[in-house]
Amino acid sequence: MDAVTDPTLLDGTALRTAYRLRELSPVEVTSALIRRIEALEPVLNAFIIVDRAGAVRAAEASAARWARGEPLSALDGVPVTIKDNVLWAGHPMRRGSRTAPETPAGESAPAVERLLAAGAVPLGKTTMPEFGWKGIGDSPLTGITRNPWNTSVTTGGSSAGAAAAAALNLGVVHLGTDGAGSIRIPASFCGVFGIKPSFGRVPAYPPSAFAAVSHLGPLSRTVRDAAVMVQILAGPDPRDITASHAPLPDLLEGLESGIRGLRVAWSPRLGYVERLDPEVEALTAAAARRFEALGAHVEEADPGFADPTGILNPLWWTGAWAALRTIPEDRWGEMDPGFVRAALRGREVTGADFAMALNARGPLHAAMARFHERYDLLLTPTLATPAFETGHDTPPDGRFGDDWIGWSPYSYPFNLSLQPAASVPCGLTAGGLPVGLQIVGPMMREDLVLRAARAFEEAHPWSFIDRPRGT
Structure with a gap:
């Protein structure tokens, strides 16, 4: 079945056209998507909550607006999902942890408020590792998504869960968060588009344990759908001082x-990356060359900073400890052992060390600001590898060490x-796994990153699937 006969395969642009022409209604699309989620979720495990009744109510309200010719926004009637570390009133926020309460939240995060105010149809909340660590x-x-x-x-x-749902179009746009790659990593592995806007562009509340480096943004099958979501999400909120x-x-x-005419730098190793899968290197290098065919001036250049792992680690470990210390110690055994180990390392980070990392x-x-005086985009x-076997935090052959940052x-x-950064699908490995190319732009230039991603998407459309594939 193709998108002509299956509304669950349509993107946001096609849905808006169908709604305007009254060829489809948001209720039809939402009901079909819920059936599709119910059929695929036992294999996929991408949702922790599917709010069937709430989604239908939102779709009915949207259908009435479209019937009057009064849609609230470009997202009116468009199905969306919400990552389970973002507050959504009336639903629990478990953050992947058995220790988190099942109590429904009393308010929504600013991003969710804006999606609801725009008339989007929230289908449910998507899965994540414990506290996003x-x-x-x-x-x-x-369990495993x-x-x-x-x-x-x-x-x-x-x-x-957001990336897995995006890959199968179980919702058109998917609200994710990104503290050290958490939008771009699954976007790359799952063959979808994901963008982390500039820090503070989308307000965050309540702040996560990793607030110093955390961003909110969309994952989707198309660049335009992601751009529509960022346009709606962006803007200050008094609850977020950053x-x-x-x-x-x-x-x-x-x-x-x-x-x-854009000046584009291609940096396959950032000047310090030692291990890079050969297939990933070949596919991303070919994608970088395609930017030349699109009229950009491309040259190989590294941005000129040293490996910043030493800056990230104190911030990351301290964030993990900030989350763990709120949980009774007799429950730590219910938690991801890797998360507990990272948090206990954070317990040993001094305030001075944290401040030094923050200032670094x-x-x-x-x-990067100086680099972007010479180059519009990087x-x-x-990632340095295609997706690897489930049940492991790193590829089991040991080539990247025992830390997922590797x-x-x-x-x-x-x-x-x-600054803003996005992942665009740029090809498949011989084994049929997606690979992503990262596009990094100057601070507050999401428009430039999205424009480049859209140019690449139009010239080199990426592959989609409509059913999970086995081994």
């Missing part, structure tokens, strides 16, 4: 402008530098 898609609470491209390999994380007041340009107005972001941010691989050296530097 790692780039893998499993947790003690929900499966990668639709091959159910024996990981989705990546921490926006694991939220940016910088004006957001119209992300859709210039989306189709192309990249002719400044020189990295400045280095391209890198999104195979994701390209993502977290740009959480530390605070």
Whole structure:
């Protein structure tokens, strides 16, 4: 069945057209999607909550607005999902942990409020590793979330369920979070688009344990759908003292402008990455060369900063400890042992060490600002490896060590530098697994990142699947 006969395969642009022409209603689409989720979820395990009744109510309200010709926004009637570390009133926020209460939240996060106010139809909450501490898609609470491209390999994380749902279009746009790559990692492994906007562009409340490096943003099958979501989510909120007041340009107005004349740097190893899968390197290098065919001036250049793992680790471990210390010690045995180990390392980080790491972001941010005086965009691989077997935090052959940061050296530097970064699918390995190309832009230039991603998407459309594939 194709998108002509199956409304669950349509993107947001096609849905809006169908709603306007009264060829489909939000109720039809939502009901079909719920049936599809119910059929695929036993294999996929991407949702911790599916709010069937609430989704239908929201779809009915949207259908009435479309019938009057009064949609609230470009997301009115468009099905969305919410990651389970984002508050959604009336639903619990478990964050992948058995220790989290099942009590429904009394309020919604600013991002969720804006989605609801825009008329989006929330289908449910998606899975994540415990407290979002790692780039893998499993947790003690929900178990393993499966990668639709091959159910024996990981989705990546921490926006694991969001990426798996996006890959199968179980919802059109999916709200994720990204503290060290948590949108871009699963986007790369699952063959979808994901963008981490500039720090503070989308307000965060309540702040996560990893608030110093945490961003909210979308995952989707198409760049345009992600741009629509960012446009709606962006803007300050008084509950987030770090939220940016910088004006957001119209992300859709210039989306189709192309990249002719842009200065683009290709950095396959950032100057310090030692281990990179050969297939990933070949596919991402070929993708970088395609930017030349689109009219950009591309040259190989490294941004000029040293490996920032030493900056990330104190911030990351301290965040883990901030979460763990709120949980009674007699319950630690119910938790991901890796998370507990990371948190206990955070317990040993001194206040001075934390402050030094926090301040060390400044020189990295400045280095990238200087770099972007010469280059409009930076391209890198999104990850150093394709997806690997579930049940492991790192590839089991040991080539990247025993820390998940070892195979994701390209993502977290740009959480530390605070700037926007996206992952676009750029091909499949010989084994049929997706690979992502990372596009990094100057601070507050989501419009430029999205424009480049859209140009690449249009010239080199990526592959989609509509059913999970086995081993």
